[in-house]
Amino acid sequence: MSSHDLNVGSVLPPLDLTRRGFIVTSLVSGFAASAGAANTQTAIQTSTEGLTAGEVKIPAAGGQMPAYRAAPAGQHNLPVVLVIQEIFGVHEHIKDVCRRLAKASYLAIAPELFARQGDPSAYQDIPSLIRELVSQVPDAQVMQDLDATVAWAASQGGNTSRLGITGFCWGGRITWLYAAHNPGVKAGVAWYGRLQGESSALQPHHPIDVVDRLHAPVLGLYGGQDTGIPLESVAAMQTALASGSPAAQASRFVVYQDAPHAFHADYRSSYRKQAAEDGWKQCLAWFDAHLN
Template sequence: MQRQQIEDLAALLTGPSGTEGTTRRTALKAALGAGYAAAAAPLMAQTAIRTPSDGLTVGEVMIDVAGFSMPAYRAAPAGRTGLPVVLVLSEIFGVHEYIADTARRFARAGYLAIAPELFIRQGDPQSYGEMARLIAEVIAKVPDAQVMGDLDATVRWAGANGGDVSKLAVTGFCWGGRQTWLYAAHNPQVKAAVAWYGRLVGQTSELNPRHPVDVAGALKAPVLGLYGGADTGIPLDTVEAMKKALAAGSPAARQSGFVVYPEAPHAFHADYRPSFRAEPAQDGWNRALAWFRQHGAG
């Protein structure tokens, strides 16, 4: 990733106020699937959503990726098999409690939800309290090809552990939203995808040779993009460029589309952050579930 890309990503995640680092230093103290409520309560107690795990099988699993053990958070209805599968792709901060909670929400909707730790080879995002170091030392070193391979391994794990991969969905937030577009072009098993405010364009590099706009025409599954009209890091002209690329692409590309919430900022679904907007977050969630069902992933 080039220096300008790192600076752009940092600006996107911190926002104009520069206060995001404080929120994140608190949130990153949380362990996987536990401890988040106490850590985040002083800042976000009024907006954080807590999804109970009763009736669910939840917790960390280890996924083999060509001999490497990759941790992931799994949530599923207890005692059930043949479940539709949804991959939940995190922001740059890894699988902290917000992502684990999102997986539990999908489990309550009947899914085997899996959130893999896609940065684990490069480092632990939850050990960083400084945004610039996290981006430069971890995120900027993660190859897209590595992510695609890790997601392929996650799908295989799901198929061997109670999931029906003929009903495969993928969704992701910010960094994970970009990867959602890429994975929908990579894996023909995917039936439907929902990308939450993932970047669509960017500079290419050895680690990031293509961006969503570059693979739009080759999508193998329809993608619903959920974006904020007040997102200062993702200009609406890039959404329009993506729409044009989709319209000239594969059948799945032509079935894809966007919902732009005019007043919503970046990260409007992230209920632990000041950017959270309850109405578009809930509307987007409802649309995501409906999108999955419409396209055979629910």
């Protein structure tokens, strides 16, 4: 399917979310069991000192969506960064990413985007989690819930005219899609998110299909040893971006040749310290250039 055959507005029509309430009403503590035993020796723990940080509830169609928010205490008019979860939900790693961004003077918010379908912390293995929960989440629902998150950020004094988004794995793919969905996004950073795939009713298009609709440049941080996202997929995306929108043409990739998938996940065996630390520097530099 060519990107020129797609109209994002018609491909993702609004869903009637008022009929689907929230199954999950609060965030989990700790790390996701399905991700495997957490390595507490490498897992980064960012302090809340100097921050306003913790769980919040975001008004959305059909109820209240749980989310994690972190920001420098007492500061207002901050640029806003949406933090999009892995398949494991908003667990401790994603919360810590929010705190890291807050230490860099951003209002960071991670909404639990699976809350309408189920609790990712209830799963013990990845295949079941993907089959029974993650694959049941419509892209259109995610876009609407992120729109609600942006509206909440604005109501809390965040400066949504300086709006960024970053996401990991499942959230990396969503980062590309939301940069095509919301004209207000100024920059995105996608960590090893899927770029191509088969279309379905719930996932009608993928990042490579929307390059002519990107409103903001996206920095892609990918691993050269990622068996799920081969370098051929990255190359195809780079080719597509070159003939996409002006924002698409301003997007770029950094590929860490020796890194696997999830190289930033410091609590997992996939963690690669050098790639993760450089990727984080690249991420902050990208946001600094586009949001400040």
